[in-house]
Structures are given as structure tokens and as C-alpha cells.
Amino acid sequence: MTMATLTYRDALNQALREEMQRDSKVFLMGEEVGVYQGAYKVSRGLLEEFGPQRVVDTPIAELGFAGIGIGAAMGGLRPVIEFMTWNFAVLALDQIVNSAAKMLYMSGGQIPMPIVFRGPNGAALQLASQHSQAWEGWLSHIPGLKVVAPATPADAKGLLKSAIRDNNPVIVLEGEMLYNIKGDVPDGEHLVPIGKAEVKREGSDVTLVCHSKTLTVALKAAEQLAEQDVSAEVLDLRSLRPIDEPAILESVRKTNRAVVVEEGWPHVGIGAQVVDIIQRDAFDDLDAPVQRVTQADTPMPYNKHLERAAKASPEKVVAAARRVLYLDS
Amino acid sequence: MTMATLTYRDALNQALREEMQRDSKVFLMGEEVGVYQGAYKVSRGLLEEFGPQRVVDTPIAELGFAGIGIGAAMGGLRPVIEFMTWNFAVLALDQIVNSAAKMLYMSGGQIPMPIVFRGPNGAALQLASQHSQAWEGWLSHIPGLKVVAPATPADAKGLLKSAIRDNNPVIVLEGEMLYNIKGDVPDGEHLVPIGKAEVKREGSDVTLVCHSKTLTVALKAAEQLAEQDVSAEVLDLRSLRPIDEPAILESVRKTNRAVVVEEGWPHVGIGAQVVDIIQRDAFDDLDAPVQRVTQADTPMPYNKHLERAAKASPEKVVAAARRVLYLDS
């Protein structure tokens, strides 16, 4: 399969374009997706190629257009709803949780819900408290949804394409800080299965579980650990619901130690669930309690030094890894 | 201190009445709280005693009146916002998370937020998918909020009074199925501190961690276990944020085994956080992986048999306790 080096942004753009070419029922709706070419330019060129009927600029009405997208899916379409950022999607949670996630069940199996909700999630740089929220913990809690959080351009393309073809509501968590990263992306038909994690770096001493932006953090930590003669395995979850329990357990059974790195807040974060899975099914394989590295348990401050201190970092991951390896005690 | 036997409903009503008598800045706002005396009659008699300025019937506009309450708190009042049920509060999450929880932080400490958001949480009987949701996992995730979930009439009164006097946004999770339960309630000044769990039954073989409606489930399970010569300790969390880590650890260090019982969905539920706390700080005290008993990972079905099967039950807790005690292997 031939490859191209693309940014994460262009990989998403390619996935959207290919799926819209493939299936006329697929359309994109959201704020600034058309004339403005997308607040983060993910939809660049799509209005020109597919026209205003399939690339629909909306008013600022997250609850309303999320619901209109869901209704359109009930009517046989395959909507892709872009939230300018997931911070604003909080206004649309009623529709995502009560309409999209439950429609198939409430209707006794009559109404599938092939819809994608996507946009950047979590903190960027100095956007302060209301614009820096990571929602994976909340969204992964809901049965009836699928949740993916690609970390690389290839996974971004492959998971978005799979999401668009899925007959269930799929949440795609992107990242403003990811849009510019480059990587090899297979041309054309490249599908990444939803629910499958991937080992992004092999290792034997400790497993670093991560996803989305924390992959970079974990990989940097793994390099620093290598210099300290610690072999860290980096497991990128990629999907958060369903979550790849076998992959998590397989890695931990090999390394007997784990650190979970996540972007969100610690209390009832996605990492707590990963910990639960590990201690429940790999209890006897664990040589140390699983450690978590998360965002500080505070709203995000504006000041850049405070913000940096609030975020998960390679240094924090290295320290946690050394703790589970009892290297400093 | 003299006691009276009250229902959970009347204990809440008493807390509201006493605090409104104590402080004229306290007012109640929500749907049907006045003329209708409350959808679940928690506010019975308050309109008559305090008048329409302090017992305010609202239109169906959860986002709007939650925000008006928050603005009133910014203006020096101490609002108590009643959600007819927390199912509908999903529409108000933007205001709770982005305005209430962050105002003090964003303003650099200038604007305290003394507001209470309360109402019944979780499933009642056969209310189906959209009316049977337990939100403790979501709400406990948010820094800047406090979250309490009283299980008894005495705790309901004591925690609601503490919540109203707290200078932070406090989420009070009640339960439609709890309103009618009876118990001894201290008269007058009875305050239960936010952040303190309580052992509701002493035991030595296994700790059953629970809160709100699952206290009854855990207590029934403890009785059945007693008949099987298993001594179960029942720890009622009461507060979910902040959560009483010392109390959890103390009990588990004594019993060396734990089962966490919660009402919500399993994936990234509050129980996962309890598990994380236990394995992180009591790893060497654990004789078995912690087990969780949760609601089935599905939307809530209407049919009563399916609904019963979906909920946490004493039988499920007993089975989980036997698993952590390796009694059936």
C-alpha cells in the first residue's frame, strides 16, 4: 500500500473526502465548516468539492444541530457533526446521550444511529479554564456510544473512516495540538478497527498506557527511561469505548508494571477504568500498584507556566515509572 | 440531641426550611417547587412559609435557570436549585461545569459560588432509558464541585444543611426510591461534614463500599453474607467529591478485601476511582482484586424484569464478595 506523509489535519480531511466521495449519504455539518474552511481547517476544500448541501455551516447552536444530525441519521443519512471544540459540545450532551446513544435500544432495535461527532478535545495552549477540557472520561461512560481518540495521522484517517462507516454513534476525539503533526498515511482504503489498541513501542519493564496527545508524552518518557536502562512498552489505546482489554492485559502480563497517562482530571478519569481492568484481571501479574499520570485536579489556568505544570509531562511519567519499578526507594 | 423519625423526603424538607429560616439569602428555585409543592413533594409547604420570592417556580429551562441561580450566587445569594430529576440536568451541565465549578478559579479567587444543585438521581421503577440515569461518575470528575449522595434521612438532612452553608457549588444526589424511607433524624442543628464516609455496619472479612441507594443493597448483602459466616463491613461513602480516602483505606486494611457497589454504568464509573484508590494505597493489604457491582452496561430497559436484572442487587454483591473471598473456587 502506498504511503504519503500527511499532517493529522490532512489525514482527517482525506478521510472525510474519501468517505463523502464513496457515499452520498455522508455529509458534514458544523460551525465554520464551509465558507471558513473549518475553524482548524480540517474541512478545507470540502465545500468547493461537495457543495453547500453536503457541507453545512450552522449557527452557534450545538444542542440544536447535534439533534438535527441525529434526526438526519434516523432519516437514513450518515451525518458527520463537527464541534468546533468538544468544550462546546457540553451543550449538546443531552442529544448525544439521550437521543443518539439510546435510540437503537429504546426503539427495540429499529433505529440504527450511524453518526459521527468529532472535533478537538482537551487543552491546547493558554486557552484557560472553559476552553481546555478533556471529555474522554465522560463520553466513554455511556453505553450506546463508541469513542476513539487517534494519536497519529494514520490512525486519524483510519479511525475516522471506520467511524463514518459504523452504524453506531462514534465520538472522534481529535486535538488542536495534534493537527500539525506529520506522519505516514496509507493512501485510499485504510481502515483502523474501532476497539483495537496498538503497541507503539515495544518494551519489557513497564507498560505506559496512553491515547491521543499523551502518546507523545509516553514516547518521550520511554526514551528518557531507555537512557536509564528501563525498557518501557508504549500502548496506545486508540479506542476508549470499547476499550481493548486483551491488549492491555497482554502487555501488563509481560511487564508486570503499568503507568496510565491521560489528559483529563484524575478523579473518575478514563485511567481509573484502565486501572480497574488491570487489577481485576492481572492482579497476580502485578509487581506494583498501577500509577496514573493525569492533568492536575484543577480548572486549567491561563498562565503558561501554571498550565505546563498542570499537564501530564514526560518527566511525570518517568517519575511514575520509576515508582512502579521501586527504583528510587 | 432529640430525634424524630422522618422520611428522607421530610428530612430534606426540614433542612431546606431550617436553612431558609436561618439565612434570608437562601432561596429555592426549580420546576414545580412552589404551587405544586415539588414534583416529589420535597418542598411541601415552603411556598406558603417563605412566599414566591424565595420559592420560585421556573419554566422548563434547565440551562437557563441553573445559570440564573449561578448569577444570583455571584450577586451574593445562596441559591438552592432543584432539578426535577438529574436526567434533565444534563441540559444544564455547561452552566454547572463552565460557570459554577470554574468561577472562583477563573476570577483568581474573587467570586465564591455558594450554590446547591439538588434532585433525584438514578433509576426509579420502569422509567426507561431517558429517565433512569445515575450521574455520580460524571459530576464527581469535575474540580470545583463537591458531590454528596446521602443514603439515609439523617445524612440527607445533615448533608443538605452542610451543602447550603458551603461556599462552593455542591451537588446533592437524592433518589426517588429513597424519598419514602424512614429513619431517625436529629432535630435542629444537625450537620454532616462533606467528605466524610461512615461505616454503616462493622465487619472484618470484606468491605462493601457503597453510597446512596446502594447502601440498602450492601446492607442486605451483608445480612445474607452473615448467614454464610462472612462478616462484611459496609462503608457508606456519603460524599463522592471529595471522597474519604482514609476511611476507604482504613476499612480495606482491616478486611483486606473489597467490593464496590454503585448505581451507574461500569465503564469509567465512580467505582473505578474507588478501585484505583485502594490498589494504589493499599496494594500490599489486598488479598484479592477488588470487585465491582454496577448497573448493566446498557441503557435502562422499560420491562420490569429486564430492569431488575440491570440493577445492582444483594445477590450480585454476595456473589462478588464470595469471589474476593475465593469461597467458590
Add this chain to the structure above:
Amino acid sequence: MTATARSPKDTAQAELHLKMLRQMLLVRRFEEKAAEAYALGKIGGFCHLYIGQEAVAVGALSALREDDYVICSYREHGQAILKGITPGAVMAELFGKATGCSKGKGGSMHLFDVNRGFMGGHGIVGGHVPLAAGLAFASKYQGQDKVCVCFFGEAAVNIGAFHETLNMASVWKLPVIFLCENNRYGMGTAFERVAAVTDIVEHACSYDMAAELVDGMNALTVYEATRRAVERARKQSHPTLLEVRTYRYMGHSMSDPLHGVYRTKDEVEEQKARDPITHLAAKLKEEGVIDQAALDAMDAEVHTEVEEAVKFADESPDPEPDELYTDVLAE
């Protein structure tokens, strides 16, 4: 005056009116039976009856094509039956049985039949209003000429989703009809206590939308108004806001008092004097379209139909236990 004296047009009209009368009777008797069954504990949870409002659904749905969409709030038993779901399948759903139109998983508030264009049964006030616009969006997008009628109560006008949706439906010219059943109360709250403007049609101005105020105690006027709106939606793809004034005889749901403290017994009685069934029956008698004997026969027939629905629901099995885990995700 006898039938033979009537022109074909009159006959067609007479038949339509008789059909409407029978439909109102059917819904009325169905709801009465549901109330009985609820009292017997055969129905659980919330159960919102439609008694008093029959003319609205009957009039509106008579103006629709079979393949048009209807979407409702939780007060939807009547619309479900009128859209073609058998009373048996609806009653079975209320009983939570496997033969129910939602396999016993949805219950009273979540009736569905996608093959008949009945898109539910929704429990969050205002939550289905955007869904209606989305269904209309899908129809227009696919070049179908289906319209969507969205039934909601007047209290939903105070919630944001209603406004966000009306604006988009107008900007995008969607073939949707927002049919507000103004029965004066949201649970125990009189609309004038919580709305600055009580004429809901007023809101249409803010969205440059066609609107009509309609007498909801008269099935024929509802039918005519809806026909005009359907025409506008199907031919010009323009949305309409219909405010239909009606009244609920029973409590908000079976768990609520019959009239309660928020309205007087007298008010309820007054309204019952404007009963849409009595009203149409009288009119048709006067026109000689039906006589008392035929009316009694019709009522008896409807009675039997409802009895059979109950019997069907009673005798139907509960869903298999593993149904708890199915329909969470589609293939």
C-alpha cells in the same frame, strides 16, 4: 336527508368525518383502558394519557401521507395508534411485553415503528424538536417529498432546543411542521405563570415562519390547518408553526392528581363540555351522517378492538432475559 342524496364529494367528506370520529373514539377508549391497566399494575413507570386532546392528533394525522414522519413527546399513545401501529402492539409496549412496538424496552414514553414513519416517543421536553428538523432535512436531502410533523406541549416553547431548531428549520427551509399542543399546563404549571407571551404563534415572527392558531377541540379545523401546512412543506419545503389550543382532562401522568391544586374542578368540567368527540358526533348526527344506533355500534366495535388489544398484551410474553444486552449497538 339520506346518504343517496349526497354528492360523491359529500360522501367522501362524510366518510372522512366518520373515520375521524371513530379514530377519536378508539384513542379515547384505548386511554381509558390504559388507565385501568395502570391501576391494576400492568403498566409501570410514567404513563401520560391523551384524553381530551384526541381531536389534535386525529385532525393532524388525517392530513398526512402514510410515508410522512411523525415524532412526539411522551404523550404519544394516540399518535402511535393513528400512524398505524396496532392498538395491541401499543398496549403490549405499555405492558412491557416482547410483542410491543419497541419490544418492551421503550414503554409508554418510547413507542416506535420505523416502518410506519412513527419515530417515537421521546422523554426529554423539547429533545425531539431538533430530531424532527433532522428527519425533514434527510427527506429534503434525499429528494423525497416526505414531511415531518412534530408534536410537543406548550411548555417546550420555553426551552432552548425549540428556538435553536425553529431558526435552523427556517434558514434551511425544511419540510417540517411544529405542532404545539397548547393544553395550558406543563405538569402543574399554567403557561402564563412561566411564559412572557402566551400566544405561541408569536414566536413564528422571530423565525420568519408561517404560523396558525387552531382550535384543538375540533378535529376538522385541525385537519384543515394541518393540510395547509403539509401543502406548504411538501410543495415549497417551508416549515410551519401550528399552535393548537386543547385541554388535558386527566392528571399530567397517572402518578399525578386528576385536577390538582393548579386548576379547578370547574375548569376541567367546563372544558369537558367542549369535548371533541361529543362535538363531532353531534355535528355528524345533525348532518344525518350518523345516527345514535350507528354511533353506539361504532363505540361497541371500538370497545372490542381495545379489549382485544388488552387481551393480546396480557397474553404476550415478556422479553427474553438476554434482551437486556441486545440493541445496545448495531452491527
Add this chain to the structure above:
Amino acid sequence: MTATARSPKDTAQAELHLKMLRQMLLVRRFEEKAAEAYALGKIGGFCHLYIGQEAVAVGALSALREDDYVICSYREHGQAILKGITPGAVMAELFGKATGCSKGKGGSMHLFDVNRGFMGGHGIVGGHVPLAAGLAFASKYQGQDKVCVCFFGEAAVNIGAFHETLNMASVWKLPVIFLCENNRYGMGTAFERVAAVTDIVEHACSYDMAAELVDGMNALTVYEATRRAVERARKQSHPTLLEVRTYRYMGHSMSDPLHGVYRTKDEVEEQKARDPITHLAAKLKEEGVIDQAALDAMDAEVHTEVEEAVKFADESPDPEPDELYTDVLAE
């Protein structure tokens, strides 16, 4: 004509107008400096400038009492300064410094000074509209006669919170003024592309609310209209919706293009020809209230003030590291 020829009333008015002119200049120069500082990386995140809209905030806030409340969206640098926060404290906040009006934790979008009744700086479109009604509710509840002015952009009119709030503000007669700054665009979206009705004042009808359409390029007309609304709020506790037509010269935020694809350079230039500062300066010159020399002096003075603000912000320390963990919860 010389000052001595003027009556006391004229003099008072002249002074008011001069004050407004100076305030507009101050805000303009402040924002220009903020743009420079942003380019130099001294300001991070989103930074939404007010250039072009100065007449709105200056006119409106001139009609307020010191203890009245003002609450804004993220485009609030001007209002913050005009409500009495020193330019230094605002610039320091943009720089994220400990001396900033929100201790460096809020930044450009979250400026606060509770002692001056400046209630923020909010980032979710429409999110602060209910807060404004709540502040008015608190004022009325406590028998204070403070009014609250809520600034928001025209795009916020399409979101539900706006409608839910206007309805309650009207039903409960709250002393609040909803001041919509209609600058025609929400980011890159022209209002007419996403709103069925472009006259925002229209919405007042649905809520039985007083309303006025105001020229936002003229500080004096904004002042007069706001005075009438304040009177209505303070004396009768009635809310008002003001639609103030204005224009943003710069991009939506510092991260966006100056005019972009959604509007033409010509349109921007046309609007600049209606500049509120030039307009008022010319008027006052014509009236002999000010001459070019005095105007230049005023501008120079304002310049220095802004330079000092930057100096203050530059020299101020970052917050202590442990500030990350403070202010999460109150005692």
C-alpha cells in the same frame, strides 16, 4: 465659540463628550498595544480585540452607576477598563501575570473585578446571558437598585440560553439590559447566513420586552439608548433588549485573518470610514469643544497610559507555582 460662552448644562455635556472621546481613544490604543504584545508572544491563547466597537462600551457604560453590574463575553477588554479596572491590571492579566485582575489565571477571556462590579469575561457563547439575569435577580431580591448590563454578540442570539433567559427575565421583571453588539459576523459567519430574522430587536416581541435598535458607531446614541434602558430597569425593574449595530475591524481573534474570505477588504474600509472616534472628534471640533492640539495632547496622554500598562505588565511577576492549586475551592 469659546467655553466661557457655554451654559453649565452645555459644559457638563461637553465634559461628558470629552470623557467619552478619551475613553474610546484609551480602549483603541490599549487594543493596538495588545495586538503588538500578542505578536511578540507576550499574550497567549485567544485574544479578541474590540477595535471598531469602542462606541458601544463607552456609550453604554457612561450611562451606568459605579455599583451597577457589567458582564461580558470574551471580547471584553474595553468594558473591563471602562468599568474601572486599571489598564495595567488588564494588560497584566493578558500577560498572565500575578498582578492581573484575575491573578493571571483567567487571561484575555476571563477578566474579573468583583469590587468594581465587573463580573467577567466568559468564553462559552451565550453562557453568561443567564448569569446576567441572575445578577439582576440578586439585586432585586436584596432590594438593591443595581442594574446589570450584559454584552454579547449577535451570534449568541441563535443559542438556546439566550431565549430561555429573556423569557425568565421578562416573566420575573428583572433589572437587566441585554445589549447585543451586532457586528454582523460570528467568526467567519455572516449573521444573515445563519439567522432567519436579522433584526435582533424582533426577538423582544416574543418576550414582551422593551427594545431599541441603536447606531453603535455613535457613542452618544448608545449612551442615550442605554440611559433609557437603565431608567426602565432601575425605576420599574423592566428588562430591555438593545440591538447595537457596530463593526469589528480586526479578525475574530488574533489567530484569525484580518478580513478573511467571509468579508471584503472594501467592506472593512467602508466601515472604517464610519469610525466612532473620528466621528466624535470631528463633532466636538465642530462644536469647538476641542481643537486639534488638545486632541493630539489627549492621544499622547492616552498613549503614555497604555505604555505604562505594558511596562507594568512586563515587570510584574508570574504567579507562584502553587497558585495552580489555589482558588479551586473556597473556605
